[in-house]
Amino acid sequence: MTNATPQTGYAPVNGLEMYYEIHGAGEPLVVLHGAYMTIDAMGEVVPELAKTRQVIGVELQGHGHTADADRPLTYEQMADDVAALMRHLGIEQGDVFGYSMGGGVALQVAIRHPELVRKLVVASVSYTSDGMHPELLAMFPTITPEVFAGSPIEEAYLRTAPNPEDFPTLVAKLKQLDMEPYAWPPEDIRGISAPTLFIIGDSDAIRPEHAVELFRLLGGGVPGDLAGLPKSQLAVLPGTTHFVPPGSAVLDRAGWLLPMIGDFLDAPMPEAQGAAGGGA
Amino acid sequence: MTKNKGNYAEVSGLNMYYEIHGTGEPLILLHGGVGVIEMFGEVLPLLAEGRQVIAVDLQAHGRTGDIDRPLSYESMADDIGALIEHLGLEKADVMGYSLGGGVALRTAIQHPEVVKKLVVVSTPFRQDGWYPEILAGMEQMGPEAAEPMKQTPMYQLYASVAPKPEDWPVLLTKLGELLRQDYDWSEDVATIEAPAVIVVGDADSVRTAHVVEFFELLGGGKADAGWDGSGMSNARLAILPATTHYDIFFSPTLASTVVPFLDAPMPEAGSS
Numbered sequence: 001m002t003n004a005t006p007q008t009g010y011a012p013v014n015g016l017e018m019y020y021e022i023h024g025a026g027e028p029l030v031v032l033h034g035a036y037m038t039i040d041a042m043g044e045v046v047p048e049l050a051k052t053r054q055v056i057g058v059e060l061q062g063h064g065h066t067a068d069a070d071r072p073l074t075y076e077q078m079a080d081d082v083a084a085l086m087r088h089l090g091i092e093q094g095d096v097f098g099y100s101m102g103g104g105v106a107l108q109v110a111i112r113h114p115e116l117v118r119k120l121v122v123a124s125v126s127y128t129s130d131g132m133h134p135e136l137l138a139m140f141p142t143i144t145p146e147v148f149a150g151s152p153i154e155e156a157y158l159r160t161a162p163n164p165e166d167f168p169t170l171v172a173k174l175k176q177l178d179m180e181p182y183a184w185p186p187e188d189i190r191g192i193s194a195p196t197l198f199i200i201g202d203s204d205a206i207r208p209e210h211a212v213e214l215f216r217l218l219g220g221g222v223p224g225d226l227a228g229l230p231k232s233q234l235a236v237l238p239g240t241t242h243f244v245p246p247g248s249a250v251l252d253r254a255g256w257l258l259p260m261i262g263d264f265l266d267a268p269m270p271e272a273q274g275a276a277g278g279g280a
Numbered sequence: 281m282t283k284n285k286g287n288y289a290e291v292s293g294l295n296m297y298y299e300i301h302g303t304g305e306p307l308i309l310l311h312g313g314v315g316v317i318e319m320f321g322e323v324l325p326l327l328a329e330g331r332q333v334i335a336v337d338l339q340a341h342g343r344t345g346d347i348d349r350p351l352s353y354e355s356m357a358d359d360i361g362a363l364i365e366h367l368g369l370e371k372a373d374v375m376g377y378s379l380g381g382g383v384a385l386r387t388a389i390q391h392p393e394v395v396k397k398l399v400v401v402s403t404p405f406r407q408d409g410w411y412p413e414i415l416a417g418m419e420q421m422g423p424e425a426a427e428p429m430k431q432t433p434m435y436q437l438y439a440s441v442a443p444k445p446e447d448w449p450v451l452l453t454k455l456g457e458l459l460r461q462d463y464d465w466s467e468d469v470a471t472i473e474a475p476a477v478i479v480v481g482d483a484d485s486v487r488t489a490h491v492v493e494f495f496e497l498l499g500g501g502k503a504d505a506g507w508d509g510s511g512m513s514n515a516r517l518a519i520l521p522a523t524t525h526y527d528i529f530f531s532p533t534l535a536s537t538v539v540p541f542l543d544a545p546m547p548e549a550g551s552s
Contacts, residue, residue, distance in 0.1 A: 133504040135511075202517040203505040208492040215488065223411045224483025224524035233521035234482040238541060241505035241512070248509060256536070260521050 024050030032102030079108030131210030201240030302328030310380025316342030357386030481523030
């Protein structure tokens, strides 16, 4: 972890007591974890990024220290929660990095609250449910609280949750979120004005064709030597999976992630030219 | 063996120049069109930190003189197969960029018995894998380009090492003929058994959608890895952010992307 103890707190937003941790100092970067996860579960990427910037780790509704509320888990609602937290913390504009479900939330923050987002880093998420491999979609209905028995996910939940007995509720709500087909309008993605770095593993839950489609909507998919570099970037990490087996997931690839995220965030903002145009 | 200076091998009627850097498992390294070994910049020493890099100047490139034969991927792949045999190597990893990537790919197709692992950088498996505007540019490659291209660093490198620098227009003529040839290696690619990684830049001259098709032909991209990783094939795909066709080959990120693939143990036979 970073040298200094993080500043932690609970922010009253949209009926939630939303837990956050602030690590490091500098330009703000909001980090959004994946489903079933906590800030700690994001691994060494968070403390490493905090060496050069202010990282605001957030625990989304029903996750980690943030208690559940009487409403379903939706990407749109979680995005509104994150936006409200940023305003509560006085962050006028920040970078946002989300992984998996947190990546979907990050995209929705950029779509619904564009004024809050400077740059966007999105890993391992699709903007339509059919962007995921079919076997993953088939797996969602089989998830039960029991499959997590003894797992690091369950252990972290029991250790951090204000109401540890709520784990089955979290599982039920996440199943509902994951099983509900969705297809965000391509115009919404095309309209994202924040420069975006999109990252997947080559053996991720996300189909590579889908990543290419999303990149194209963000203005990528052009020969940079002739057209110039688009403001958005695509990274595919070789030999890399979504979350398991341990050691091979996107978040385990700190050696690749840190330079690419650091370079992307540190580069000067492109001159304002409206939303990205579609590439060839 | 730590010899670092160049050697020539008599293969396929060529006097083929190669350099050996580092020690360990052999990796044949193949430059791009109009290029020479030196174009890899610091990528070469980074690769050589953990293995024996055998960097080659292809026919009519660098220090390897031309012969009376068109430039073709197929014949250059035969040259590489012959070089691996000439060097007494049972098998070698083969890595190529652009034109050299096509040669590496054809070597794995035509001489599978000598290729251990395959690294294909910024190369399509079919002519239409290039963006249309790149194909349009290839139309201009030929003897008329010889004079204007003398202003490029590539010519400076060529002229400083070529046995007959006056052959520059011949090289461009033969390259133009090669680049304008239509080809489609999809059926051959599907038969490759060597573990392979495809590497491109996100703003490369090769279409991103084509690269995904390439990955799938090699057996990748079709399924989630699964809880135990058993859904992973032996094929790998790497797309480097903010990278184009003309900066990928000397990017240190190319080395840090490829080295873990080369260092990994060979998968067990039959698992693909």
